[in-house]
Amino acid sequence: MEIDQFISYVAQRDANEPEFLQAVSDVTESVLPFIRDNPRYQKEKILERIVEPERVVIFRVPWVNDRGEIEVNRGFRVQMNSAIGPYKGGLRFHPSVNLSILKFLAFEQTFKNSLTGLPMGSGKGGSDFNTRNRSDGEVMRFCQSFMTELFRHIGSNLDVPAGDIGVGAREIGYLFGQYKRIKGSFTGVLTGKGSEFGGSLIRPEATGYGLVYFTEEILQNKGDSMQGKKVTISGSGNVAQYALQKSIELGATVVSMSDSDGTIYDEAGIDDEKLAYIMKLKNNHQRIHEYASKYKCEYLENEKPWKIPCDIALPCATQNELNQEDARQLIDNGAICIAEGANMPCTSKAIHLIEESNILYGPGKAANAGGVTVSGLEMSQNSLRFSWSREKVDHKLRNVMHQIHKKCLHYGRTEDGHISYEKGANIAGFVKVAEAMIALGVV
């Protein structure tokens, strides 16, 4: 089968799902030639099966706001693939959430979770609920209503959600509280929990730290490192904050952060004290432009950070935030590496340009796998009824990122001898799930 043929087969069934089609197309480009060389995957129709979620649940989420009015949101859970373990993946609360976005995220999660080497299948869920400008009481009532339906579809051996955009420690706490209340039992049904009630140390830091560990791996493979590099980061949420913290710890200078209103450009570099201010700001749902007023740096209203000259760009906000033009600008300004903290932040055209330009590219499913890795470790600790130290979890995280890098090298060599991390991550993620699906029969 040709790539175009397969994409039109998927497009016929999922015509109104552009983000999902984009993710499928990116993966198919790497995986289809590999399948041609291994015809049993074709005979078993693995690709046709892997793009079809095992189950999708869509539900009504009615709740009462602070003015006593009823509001209604839509809830989703996409249970994508359970061949190698229980469904696992975050919940996103953002007004843009729809089925296409959640299916692309769940699809990416299939390959990412496989790459970690841990026994986790894939899923993703969420709601079009906007947490911005909502009181804690409103967020709590929304989360309770959301879980009042979701609880019947999840379980510690069935489906274990976590956070994503708009779902942090506060939301996970409310969701877990409601699950525990309805079920009357205390189980590890969510990850990213507070450390007081079963959460793993290092989970908040894990995606950002893992991203920088992976970036350091791909640089070291070229005899280079983060030391002394100028880094631009987009976003200012969970992933961005800890990517920044680890980058400065490894000797880099980070000069930007952003939110959906604009970008701050601090040429002097954002140090630990300034980061503490950003954490306080963002964790209180304020805007990043406040930083520019306080530290008297440049604020680029309604702009992304990609025109700022840098060595390394770490997109950590959202999908399709770095397009072909942005990639061109980064390359022309001398960037040597782009590694994805967000899921699918680079458009397909941007990826093609980056790969053709031979600068280093760390695809999200490898580079941001640290978050779900520590979620997997949280599940292990919950099963053991035990908590590991920060050092132990961090050591395991670092080792998983090292192993993911090795898998990318193994499958990522191209005909001209260079390493495509895109190809390597897609094929390495695919093989484990495909083998499990074959072993489990046609289910």
Ligand SMILES: NC(=O)C1=CN([C@@H]2O[C@H](COP(=O)(O)OP(=O)(O)OC[C@H]3O[C@@H](n4cnc5c(N)ncnc54)[C@H](OP(=O)(O)O)[C@@H]3O)[C@@H](O)[C@H]2O)C=CC1
């Ligand atoms: N949390 C995790 O463990 C993992 C997260 N990821 C991915 O990382 C990315 C960031 O997630 P996370 O840090 O957890 O989320 P947060 O909600 O903590 O932060 C999201 C950040 O991205 C910005 N943002 C969100 N949507 C948009 C948009 N449409 N345009 C511009 N900026 C936007 C937000 O700005 P604003 O405040 O203005 O909304 C905020 O700064 C996502 O792609 C997520 O899927 C990947 C792996 C694991």
Ligand SMILES: O=C(O)CCC(=O)C(=O)O
């Ligand atoms: O920790 C998890 O289960 C999922 C994290 C996540 O949503 C992701 O990897 O995109």
